[in-house]
Amino acid sequence: MADQRIRRALLSVSDKTGLISFATTLANRGIELVSTGGTAAALKAVGLAVKDVSELTGFPEMMDGRVKTLHPKVHGGLLAIRGNAVHDAAARKHGISPIDLLIVNLYPFEATVAKQASYDDCVENIDVGGPAMIRGAAKNHESVTVVVEPADYDRVLEEIAANDGATTLALRKALAAKAFARTAAYDAAISNWFAREIGTPAPDYRAFGGKLSQALRYGENAHQSAALYLSAENRIGVATAEQLQGKELSYNNINDTDAAFELVSEFDPAVPAVAIIKHANPCGVATGTSLAEAYRKALACDPVSAFGGIIALNQPIDAEAANDITKIFTEVVIAPGASDEAKAIFATKKNLRLLLTSGLADSRAAGLNFKSVAGGFLVQSRDASNADDLELKVVTKRAPTEAELKDLRFAFKVAKHVKSNAIVYAKGGATVGVGAGQMSRVDSARIAAWKATEAAKAQSINEPLTVGSVVASDAFFPFADGLITAAEAGVTAVIQPGGSMRDDEVIKAADERGLAMVFAGVRHFRH
Template sequence: MPQDIVPLKRALISVSDKTGLIDFAKGLDAAGVEILSTGGTAKALRDAGLAVKDVAEITGFPEMMDGRVKTLHPVVHGGLLALRDDTAHQASAETHGIGMIDLLVVNLYPFEETVAKGGSYDDCVENIDIGGPAMIRAGAKNHAFVSVVVDVQDYEPVLKQLDAAGGTDLATRKRLAQTAYARTAAYDAAVSNWMADAVGVETPRRRAFAGTLAQGLRYGENPHQRAAFYTTGETRPGVATARQWQGKELSYNNINDTDAAFELVAEFDPAEGPACAIIKHANPCGVSRADTAAEAYRRAFDCDRTSAFGGIIALNQVLDGETAKAIAEIFTEVVIAPDATDEAREVFAGRKNLRLLTTGGLPDAAAQGIAFRQVAGGFLVQSRDNGRVTLPDLKVVTKRQPTAEEMADLLFAWQVAKHVKSNAIVYAKDLATVGIGAGQMSRIDSTRIGQRKAQDMAEALALPLPLTSGSVVASDAFFPFADGVEALADAGAMAVIQPGGSMRDAEVIAAADARGVAMVFTGQRHFRH
């Protein structure tokens, strides 16, 4: 039966990340804890004036094979696994000269960091830790008697307990064990997923995902749901890597919507000019490209001013003071951009409910990646939708050819439609959305909703014609019937971009020809559920 408080008399410390190491080890030393160590960790401790015994001294074996087997030894694992209240275990330990190890402090070779830095295959393999996970699993299994520390964050709590009680209590050892197993699980997930990509296994027999807690959230999508935000270590610029300059903590919905906004605006190369996307409930309610960021924001805002209230705003360039002043005229939850000027930050400084995030860059819209979603009994995995089309990819299927201006608008609308929930219809004109229909069960409903929103905005702006007059339309999937094309033509649209591939393509094309609407096929679909 494990005792509640287990004194810490002997510790084994072997860490790659030496953050906080010296202060922690000094605290152990001051409490009379004997310290065993290896390699670079032992050197760092000795350089700090601490007494350290090399693991090689207790195993009787020198470090060999580049240190690969230094801790893979019965003296080490016996000291971690022996049950203190089992007389046979203790007798075996005494017979073979195995001393007990009460505290194990290990963090692992920097495998994830090596992958993130683009390390070669051989470098990544060399940074797969073997001895560390083996010790962690052994010590954590024996948490009735052994404390296992794998995170720097646990140094201070362990020292506080050691100072107060001379050791750790059972509840703490259980919590440390859970953290330890989660760490080795995450490490193995990183290794297995990297190797699947490295050797070209598209559907590995087993797939694991892991994350590190970044933030506990007040609740999830609704107040009765518990939630937290975990990061994967991926360096892709976005909400997970951003610096928050001000405002209260992000909520579950804020994080989800901010990610959607930034991924959308990243479709537009900042070298080709500013772009702005306004998101509400993961759907865009306005997107624009323009000569300035302020103009891009205003034109995006004028697509659907009602929905923009309390929304998320993303920019593909630096947020400047003029743009910040325009944004500050209405309530906005989050603004995210690669950077922000001092003037822009000053404009937002007095708005406590507005969160400003800067990322230092844009995510690569063409980059490969993995997306997954939970379903009952499992999860679905797919590659990230990094599909893009350019002018040479388009096939004109109608009698009328789109004009150069219409073609530019078509490509713009297509990039936006990729980020609209299906069924998606995007009306655009002069590189700005003018009406968006999202998430409907039928495409004709999305077509009508987008047109209606454009009509409402035209009335609000006191314009004589609907915003859709002279516009183009993007549809994320093919039109199953001609009624959708007829409806958008009634709204004033002059050109359409869609994947094609319907059994009724001929009827849809004929309807476009009958109304003088140009149509191009992409051969690519962008469902987003």
């Protein structure tokens, strides 16, 4: 059955965007309209002839609207196979009329959860009849057209107009596929919310769903396909940011921008902070008295790697910061806002992507991370530990000074966002050397120190930037060699999680060199 003429449509929508225009066009083509509750009321209010679903079923809506479409005359009308003698006979016997077009969008469960509504309100916004109808119509796509969002109204009307009141099988298949995906994403949101509410970190079944935000040109490499989806989490960040200018974001742009924005969101928004990211690792992070100062300090850490990087700021961008940022090639800039002057400055760099968000991400908020593995996927809670909240334990003879302690917390915040093994040197609220992703922690320490030496040469400074700095390690030093390398680079204080079998050896090495060291008690592996 290629084309299927539409004679009767059932409409039951929560989102009434475009509803009146759509329904009016259907009615003008002689299509009978059947509807429920608020949808029927909205259609009748503009003078459309509408049959209430209660007239169809012979039962009134009841139980506060929980029961209205769960009836054989609805589901029989959706599921009956047209031209099947057994189905046709059953329909005639029980007075079931076919429903050719179903328009349903679901109770706004995801939006209700995002508003942090009460448990009872969330439960009341779990749709039951809607998913049942959608799945029935989608299963019977040989005969029934199903629409689950207003974005497809025009698509359906165009087909009806082009095919003398009918839709094609190709369209019905496409809409059925979307319908099943929509109910799957809806159920995923509900099941994950329930798991959080009852405190189940490892439910027997785990599902994730999302809505397409952007089909990407390719993935990490040109031969890989990719797309960006929006989840029910509604977290502030790159996925929900507004792009003011620049080319379309790539897969790598999005991945790196997410890393930059999550890092800069670690810092108090009252204190200007800037993070520069390259290949998902920070090549410079700093705080300052202004965004411009923070940017210049972050850039000084590794000006070579910063070229073509991603820049995240934790405050609305002003003209001074925009002027500095546009002096070198930058792929993406993301911030909570930008002044009109800053926007005008960025507009002179047409290829630069400028993204603005509604605020910062909550670094302490609960959430889930997941990644695929062969035959399954790993799920873990988000690393929501913030260095400002940690009780640091002094383990050396010398305790850190207030200035060192401030830099230690700063460095540990950055280390949380550096690929393991991670070593971060910092001084005066700025990174001065970053070692990332090495198989050996001592190699990370050496690489970070070497980069600090190169950065000093670029600024005509006679000694490595690491002299007088502090160092953070994302995990414990398994041997003293990593700490000794940092000491040779000129550090005065160390922060690390602690917990190694050789902690005593590492503490002894720190004491012998007059270093202050604190244990954070928290590890920040990032793979």
